[in-house]
Amino acid sequence: MGxxxxxSADLATLPIAVQIIGIASAAIPASFLMSKIGRKLGFLxxxxxxxxxxxxxxxxxSLESFILFVIASFFIGNxxxxxxxFRFAVAESVSQDEIPRSLSILMLAGIVAALLxxxxxxxxxxxxxxxxxxxxxxxxxxMLSISFLILLLFYKNTNIEIPNNRISKRSSSExxxxxxxxxxxxxxxxxxSIMSLLMTxxxxxxxxxxxxxxxxxxxxxxSHILAMYVPSFxxxxxxxxxGAFNIxxxxxxxMATCLAIGWGKPEFIHYxxxxxxxxxxxxxxxxxxxxxxxxxxxxxERFKVQAVNDFIVFSLQAFGSLSAGFLLITVGWNGVIAxxxxxxxILFPAIVIAxxxxxxxxxxxxx
Numbered sequence: 230m231g232x233x234x235x236x237s238a239d240l241a242t243l244p245i246a247v248q249i250i251g252i253a254s255a256a257i258p259a260s261f262l263m264s265k266i267g268r269k270l271g272f273l274x275x276x277x278x279x280x281x282x283x284x285x286x287x288x289x290x291s292l293e294s295f296i297l298f299v300i301a302s303f304f305i306g307n308x309x310x311x312x313x314x315f316r317f318a319v320a321e322s323v324s325q326d327e328i329p330r331s332l333s334i335l336m337l338a339g340i341v342a343a344l345l346x347x348x349x350x351x352x353x354x355x356x357x358x359x360x361x362x363x364x365x366x367x368x369x370x371x372m373l374s375i376s377f378l379i380l381l382l383f384y385k386n387t388n389i390e391i392p393n394n395r396i397s398k399r400s401s402s403e404x405x406x407x408x409x410x411x412x413x414x415x416x417x418x419x420x421x422s423i424m425s426l427l428m429t430x431x432x433x434x435x436x437x438x439x440x441x442x443x444x445x446x447x448x449x450x451x452s453h454i455l456a457m458y459v460p461s462f463x464x465x466x467x468x469x470x471x472g473a474f475n476i477x478x479x480x481x482x483x484m485a486t487c488l489a490i491g492w493g494k495p496e497f498i499h500y501x502x503x504x505x506x507x508x509x510x511x512x513x514x515x516x517x518x519x520x521x522x523x524x525x526x527x528x529x530e531r532f533k534v535q536a537v538n539d540f541i542v543f544s545l546q547a548f549g550s551l552s553a554g555f556l557l558i559t560v561g562w563n564g565v566i567a568x569x570x571x572x573x574x575i576l577f578p579a580i581v582i583a584x585x586x587x588x589x590x591x592x593x594x595x596x
Contacts, residue, residue, distance in 0.1 A: 234295045244302035249425070249550050251306020252313070253543040259310045260536035267386050268318045275311025276377045280370050282308055287366040291359070310539065317535050320523045322387045326469065329520045333465025336516065339458035389528050399527070404534060410525035412583035414538050416477045416518030418545045419572040423484060424511040426549035427491070427503065428453060430557050430565045435500055438557070449500050456508025464516050473521040474584050480513030481576055488566050488573070495562065 263271035282304035289297035316332055323331045359367075404410065432450060435441040468476050487506035490499055526534040556565045 234290065234293045234298060236295060240295070244299050246547070246551050247299050248302040248306040248309075249543070249547040251303040252310045253306075253540060253547050254303075255307035255310035256313070256539035256543055257536040259307075259314055260532045260539065263314060264532035268314070268321075269380065269384050269386050271314065272311060272318075272380050272384065273377060275308050275314075276373055276380060278304060278311070279308030280373045280377065283366045283370040283373065287359075287363045287370070290361075290363040290366070293360075310543070313539055313543075314535070316519060317523075317531070318387070320519075321389060321531070325524070328523055329468035329473070329516070330465035332516055332519055333461040333463075333468075336458055336461040336512070339461075340455070399530065401533070404526065404530055405537070407525055408579075408583035408586045409521060410534070412477070412579045413518045413521035413525055414541055415576055415579045416480065416514045416521070417538065418542045419576050420480065420484070420511045420514035420518065421542050422545035422549040423569045423572055424457075424507055424549075425546045426553050426556075426565065426569055427487070427507055429550045429553035430562070431500060431504060433554060433557055434495075434562045434565075438562070439495075441497060441500075445497055449497075449504050452501060453504035453508045456505045457511055458508075460509050460512040461516070464512055468517060468520055473517045473524075474580065476513050476517040477521070477576075478580060480510045480517060481573060481580065483507075483510030483513060484573055486510075488569055491566050492563060 259271065259275065262274065266274075282301050285304065286298055286301035289295075289301055316335055319331050319335050320328050428450070431453075432446050435446045435449065436443060464476065483506050487503050487510055490506060491503035493499070495503065522534065522538055552568065553565065556568055560567075
């Protein structure tokens with residue numbers, strides 16, 4: 230959409246970049262607001278924000294105002310930050326051993342979103358005398374309005390008892406020095422940053438540089454999106470059976486495999502293999518990291534930890550997305566691959582240290 234109203238072609242991707250920045254900037258405020266007014270009111274507020282943002286985007290398109298469209302994209306990102314809190318709400322509503330499976334079921338909604346979102350955008354792109362794509366955002370506003378009504382009528386806050394004891398009053402330093410928590414945040418942040426980096430760079434590299442057809446590029450990206458969410462049919466079960474640590478290790482191996490396949494002068498099959506391994510690796514790292522995160526805080530600490538986690542994760546996602554184009558132009562595809570490698574190098578010792586501490590019954594009792 231950006232390319233139609235952008236003042237120049239090089240600004241066409243700015244709305245997407247600003248949207249990701251909007252997610253990162255609202256991560257802490259969204260968690261803080263929910264800690265004060267509860268999950269239900271927080272989700273209702275976030276959905277109202279999303280409705281307003283999509284209507285603003287439609288209005289911006291009708292005016293052909295690129296600046297207004299960028300502002301709307303930022304607020305859409307804010308809404309997504311509230312949406313991300315659903316995974317923590319799910320974790321709070323089930324027992325500890327049911328968390329991995331419940332989170333994986335929630336992630337399966339990504340498949341519906343991946344199929345339904347573009348279809349709504351396509352079907353409503355031309356509506357009567359409205360400018361092209363204005364109807365897409367109006368259609369999204371309708372969907373969000375339905376979501377608002379469902380939340381209003383059926384969503385109930387989970388009552389969580391917070392014990393009044395010493396362990397519920399740890400300092401921030403004590404909380405965030407836990408190796409288990411460090412690994413949880415690192416796994417989720419690395420998965421999102423590398424995924425965002427490579428997914429943003431791939432269509433530019435394939436279609437613009439290597440001159441693959443738009444259909445071929447689309448097939449690779451669709452395969453990647455399916456690889457991100459289809460594993461959720463079984464990844465929750467795998468975490469329950471083998472533990473979050475082992476699933477994070479598997480995610481690390483898949484990410485390393487992804488970079489190895491993509492290195493060199495990739496053909497279509499290499500792009501495809503890279504993005505599929507990237508998707509499954511993201512699923513394992515993100516779901517494993519989120520599961521581990523829920524095991525690393527007391528209930529009185531949850532909003533603080535969740536806020537810091539999401540701020541780090543989505544800030545690094547924004548960094549990865551914004552870096553992709555610049556890296557591709559300056560150092561090429563292999564430079565993009567090399568730029569992703571340090572994240573995996575950081576993740577390896579985080580796994581080793583966290584696993585060593587947790588394997589010690591004395592240290593594990595402290596976590």
